[in-house]
Amino acid sequence: MARNRYDEDEVLEEEFRPEDYKRVGRYLIPYKITIIKVLISILISNVALMLGPYFTKIVIDTVIPQADIGALVRYSIYFTLAIIVACLGLYYRLYAITEIGQDVLVDMRFDIFSHVQSLPFSYFDNRPHGKILTRIVNYINTLSDLLSNGVVNLISDIFNIIITLIFMLALDVRLTLYSLMLLPVLFIIVMVIKNIQRKAYQNLSNKQSNLNAYIHESIAGIRITQSFAREQERYEIFEEQSKENYTAFMDAVRIQFAMWPSVQNIAVISTAIIYFVGIRQIGVDVSTGTLIAFISYINNFWNPIINIGNFYNNLITATAYLERIFETLDIVPEIQDNPGATELPPIEGNVTFDHVTFRYEAGKDILHDVSFDIEAGQTIALVGPTGAGKTTIINLLSRFYDINEGTISIDGYDISQVTLSSLREKMGVMLQDTFIFSGTILENIRYGRLDATKEEIIEAAKTVHAHEFIMELKNGYDTVVEERGSTLSSGQRQLLAFARTLLADPAILILDEATSSIDTKTEELLQEGLQRLLKGRTSFIIAHRLSTIKNSDQIFYIANQTIQEKGSHEELMQQRGLYYRLYQSQYDLLFVE
Numbered sequence: 001m002a003r004n005r006y007d008e009d010e011v012l013e014e015e016f017r018p019e020d021y022k023r024v025g026r027y028l029i030p031y032k033i034t035i036i037k038v039l040i041s042i043l044i045s046n047v048a049l050m051l052g053p054y055f056t057k058i059v060i061d062t063v064i065p066q067a068d069i070g071a072l073v074r075y076s077i078y079f080t081l082a083i084i085v086a087c088l089g090l091y092y093r094l095y096a097i098t099e100i101g102q103d104v105l106v107d108m109r110f111d112i113f114s115h116v117q118s119l120p121f122s123y124f125d126n127r128p129h130g131k132i133l134t135r136i137v138n139y140i141n142t143l144s145d146l147l148s149n150g151v152v153n154l155i156s157d158i159f160n161i162i163i164t165l166i167f168m169l170a171l172d173v174r175l176t177l178y179s180l181m182l183l184p185v186l187f188i189i190v191m192v193i194k195n196i197q198r199k200a201y202q203n204l205s206n207k208q209s210n211l212n213a214y215i216h217e218s219i220a221g222i223r224i225t226q227s228f229a230r231e232q233e234r235y236e237i238f239e240e241q242s243k244e245n246y247t248a249f250m251d252a253v254r255i256q257f258a259m260w261p262s263v264q265n266i267a268v269i270s271t272a273i274i275y276f277v278g279i280r281q282i283g284v285d286v287s288t289g290t291l292i293a294f295i296s297y298i299n300n301f302w303n304p305i306i307n308i309g310n311f312y313n314n315l316i317t318a319t320a321y322l323e324r325i326f327e328t329l330d331i332v333p334e335i336q337d338n339p340g341a342t343e344l345p346p347i348e349g350n351v352t353f354d355h356v357t358f359r360y361e362a363g364k365d366i367l368h369d370v371s372f373d374i375e376a377g378q379t380i381a382l383v384g385p386t387g388a389g390k391t392t393i394i395n396l397l398s399r400f401y402d403i404n405e406g407t408i409s410i411d412g413y414d415i416s417q418v419t420l421s422s423l424r425e426k427m428g429v430m431l432q433d434t435f436i437f438s439g440t441i442l443e444n445i446r447y448g449r450l451d452a453t454k455e456e457i458i459e460a461a462k463t464v465h466a467h468e469f470i471m472e473l474k475n476g477y478d479t480v481v482e483e484r485g486s487t488l489s490s491g492q493r494q495l496l497a498f499a500r501t502l503l504a505d506p507a508i509l510i511l512d513e514a515t516s517s518i519d520t521k522t523e524e525l526l527q528e529g530l531q532r533l534l535k536g537r538t539s540f541i542i543a544h545r546l547s548t549i550k551n552s553d554q555i556f557y558i559a560n561q562t563i564q565e566k567g568s569h570e571e572l573m574q575q576r577g578l579y580y581r582l583y584q585s586q587y588d589l590l591f592v593e
């Protein structure tokens with residue numbers, strides 16, 4: 001799909017198909033036993049409720065005229081028992097369906113979250129992360145009520161209507177037919193409202209998504225906003241987004257709220273018709289008891305119809321969200337195991353790029369016909385102008401994107417023909433912005449190898465010189481750090497990342513060196529830590545530090561879609577070409593880009 005921003009509505013690539021409702025139903029299958037129990041309880045409580053007016057009729061028409069006190073007491077007891085049974089059934093039903101609703105919510109959210117985790121980088125490149133968040137959190141929440149209460153209530157209401165109709169028909173067929181007279185009018189109203197409402201809710205879901213995307217982006221960029229004092233500008237955009245959301249919401253509910261009064265009016269008019277017809281017939285062929293019972297039944301009949309109308313309303317609303325959820329679930333990851341992919345066995349770390357061409361977007365090659373061979377254990381520094389394709393090379397090696405032409409192989413295995421997990425577990429990737437998860441220092445290092453013991457973690461931290469600073473923290477390894485590690489310095493974050501990667505012990509190491517300037521002492525620690533990490537592994541480093549570049553076995557100068565120069569520091573300096581000029585021009589700055 002096309003790139004999307006917070007202020008652009010997402011265009012649905014595929015319209016919702018009615019058979020997708022079946023997919024929703026599938027989430028209820030694991031709970032079928034409970035649903036059956038709920039249905040039985042509904043049946044019992046509905047019958048119990050229906051008996052009330054029937055007892056009233058008998059009392060009015062027979063018991064009171066005969067002044068039979070014994071029968072009156074008996075019917076009062078029956079009536080009370082019926083109400084107790086109905087209440088117990090209702091309590092069970094409410095509890096059980098709330099539980100089912102929560103279970104379904106957990107299952108659905110798990111599915112969408114795990115699916116999103118498996119999607120390639122390109123999916124995340126193409127849309128604001130706040131929009132992805134909205135799908136996993138808000139949209140699923142909206143569905144929970146529909147899936148539990150909605151579906152079960154629908155069945156309950158249908159039962160209710162059938163049972164009430166049976167009682168009504170048993171009492172008086174003609175009055176029953178009068179009661180149903182206005183049903184076609186209701187049907188027409190529902191059909192008219194349906195389409196307008198669906199569009200309105202699609203629009204609302206887009207606006208909610210945009211607003212969340214904007215909030216998410218604003219929080220992520222808060223440091224930049226505050227340092228440039230751009231708060232006012234952010235408020236203004238936020239206000240605009242909020243207003244759009246408000247208008248979309250009001251438009252949607254204006255249409256939705258038209259439904260309820262329509263059904264209510266039809267119900268009232270139908271009751272009036274029964275009064276009109278019934279009273280004229282009293283004493284002719286309708287008894288007073290029958291009329292009173294009938295009026296109760298007619299309410300019992302229209303209430304579930306009103307509920308079904310509301311359910312339909314909610315269904316239409318939820319459809320706008322379901323479309324998004326299924327659209328996300330249906331995205332087939334572009335990058336996945338090819339048919340017949342094999343496990344990549346333990347590797348030494350020889351890497352070959354053979355005539356590799358790659359582009360993110362059609363018509364614009366980022367790398368063109370790139371070839372190189374690297375022996376296991378070598379350290380390769382990638383240098384070159386910004387935007388030349390250095391990060392791209394390392395992303396291709398982990399197969400975060402698929403190449404357009406050529407092959408990339410490791411120890412002779414074409415990486416497109418091995419499983420992604422076996423490939424990626426051989427790689428240790430450290431990016432410039434070292435990601436720290438919220439949790440303790442220990443947990444963050446353990447992320448490299450989940451079964452590592454505390455001793456192994458400390459050992460790894462010591463090897464890369466992270467131990468010293470960790471011990472200076474208030475609670476040592478148990479110090480809690482916030483998401484992204486904002487309470488740590490960038491040098492400390494890098495050292496943690498070294499320890500994490502050392503623990504994972506990857507055969508191939510990929511490192512995007514941080515450019516931020518750090519003090520000489522940390523720089524020394526980082527270099528020492530890094531050298532220990534590099535030992536015995538093939539390493540690709542997007543190098544910014546002169547020390548790293550000089551120590552590497554080979555330097556690739558990347559520019560104009562290919563490797564322009566390659567060789568050791570000494571060899572390239574002797575060539576007096578692009579690398580030489582870069583080195584000379586930036587020597588004073590101490591960092592080479």
Ligand SMILES: Nc1ncnc2c1ncn2[C@@H]1O[C@H](COP(=O)(O)OP(=O)(O)OP(=O)(O)O)[C@@H](O)[C@H]1O
Binds near residue numbers: 125385
């Ligand atoms: N996800 C993407 N979608 C489209 N184009 C991209 C994407 N990522 C990078 N590019 C483009 O590809 C080119 C190479 O980017 P890359 O990140 O590999 O450069 P780099 O050499 O690592 O740059 P730097 O040193 O600034 O990090 C750039 O022109 C960039 O705009």
